[in-house]
Amino acid sequence: MPITAGTPLAADTPLFIVLNTGSGRHRGNEVEDSIRRVLDKAGRRYELFKVGSGSDLENAARQALQRARSEGGAVIAAGGDGTLNAVSNVVLGADVPFGILPQGTFNYFGRTYGISQDTETATRSLLDSVVEPVQVGQLNGHVFLVNASLGLYPDLLEDREAYKQRYGRSRWVALWSALVTLMRAHRQLNLQLDNGEQTRHLRTQTIVVGNNELQLEHIGIHEQTRLQQGQLVAMTARPLGTLALYGLVLRGLLSRMGEDEHVISFGFKHLRVNLSHRRRRVKVAMDGEIRWMQSPLEFRVAEQPLPLLVPRDDSLRERA
Known part of the structure; x- marks a missing residue:
């Protein structure tokens, strides 16, 4: 069923999170710990797909998308601009909700849509979120x-x-x-x-x-x-x-x-x-x-x- 504007994310929707541990402002396990703390407290089902380099992002994103499709979940990208880009490339056109936990220096994409660069705040926002269809560009596909x-x-x-x-x-x-x-x-x-x-x-x-x-x-x-x-x-x-x-x-x-x-x-x-x-x-x-x-x-x-x-x-x- 196509996702429409304003569709709320159901409280039991599992989150499949692609986490780039080597990107942006990631320090040690700080970002991962923040994500787990918020989601565990909320009792939300989730799974982390951790990668240490950009070369592994596409494969991790495809795994997350496959799980999200089969279990009615959402795909979340946690990392800098390159991470958000790589995961969105996989998600676009799949009719699966896409969320971000931005870690980039300038964070233009997240800030445009009011998504905090603070990991705890952004993760809590995912728990009560709605779909907003946003325009993206393509260069040679x-x-x-x-x-x-x-x-x-x-x-x-x-x-x-x-x-x-x-x-x-x-x-x-x-x-x-x-x-x-x-x-x-x-x-x-x-x-x-x-x-x-x-x-x-x-x-x-x-x-x-x-x-x-x-x-x-x-x-x-x-x-x-x-x-x-x-x-x-x-x-x-x-x-x-x-x-x-x-x-x-x-x-x-x-x-x-x-x-x-x-x-x-x-x-x-x-x-x-x-x-x-x-x-x-x-x-x-x-x-x-x-x-x-x-x-x-x-x-x-x-x-x-x-x-x-x-x-x-x-x-x-x-x-x-």
Whole structure:
């Protein structure tokens, strides 16, 4: 039976939780202990599928989905952005409720829907939650919840992760790594963008496709209505030197990126991106995770929404 908006999660629904013990802010058994404490006290049936690395996430998510389907349960992802992405890729289209216990640095996806980054609070919210269908994007058939990109932006994310491994996870570390990365020379891309109605040629260092109102608001790209209309938002810029790139980052920190004369943004439901050079494989980032894909790149709004579990009581939703 298809899941509809506002469907409450029954009190006896078992929870099958994919827990990435190596992600985000996970410290020792702290996250696991918090989950067990809340669910044991509530008498809720659950099972943890613990993984220590991202390479094991898809298999664990498929096991959790199989159990949820056979026992009328829900699949829950506990971890950083990459964990939420990997599990949602498996759950999308399966007509199984999907919940999150976010552990990421910025947590744009969870904050957008009022889901706390505090594990105990988020776990308690699952016990009295309802389904909210949410839009997700796809790049060559792979889900992204917040954004997907190519060019300079994946380089920034790779360097940011290296800095976090060395200096710890914080927004200041993320900012410092970005400033260092932008000092290097970056290859410009010659792209052909086709949305089915119009073809445009663009020379740029990066293109980012967004699916999150909160992130757009925070950097100052005023295209939120596009998302509300069932579209994705493409963000790019004309080629920039190092100082101009620093200025762009500063505008983003001040929530004024959209005011930069070099920035281009537009909404779409489907966008085909062709690279003019002969390389068939291109490095992309989806929700902070790096992978290589074959070009051309096909960005689109997923046909089915993700049945996300959110707090039933609106007053319990945390405000971003």
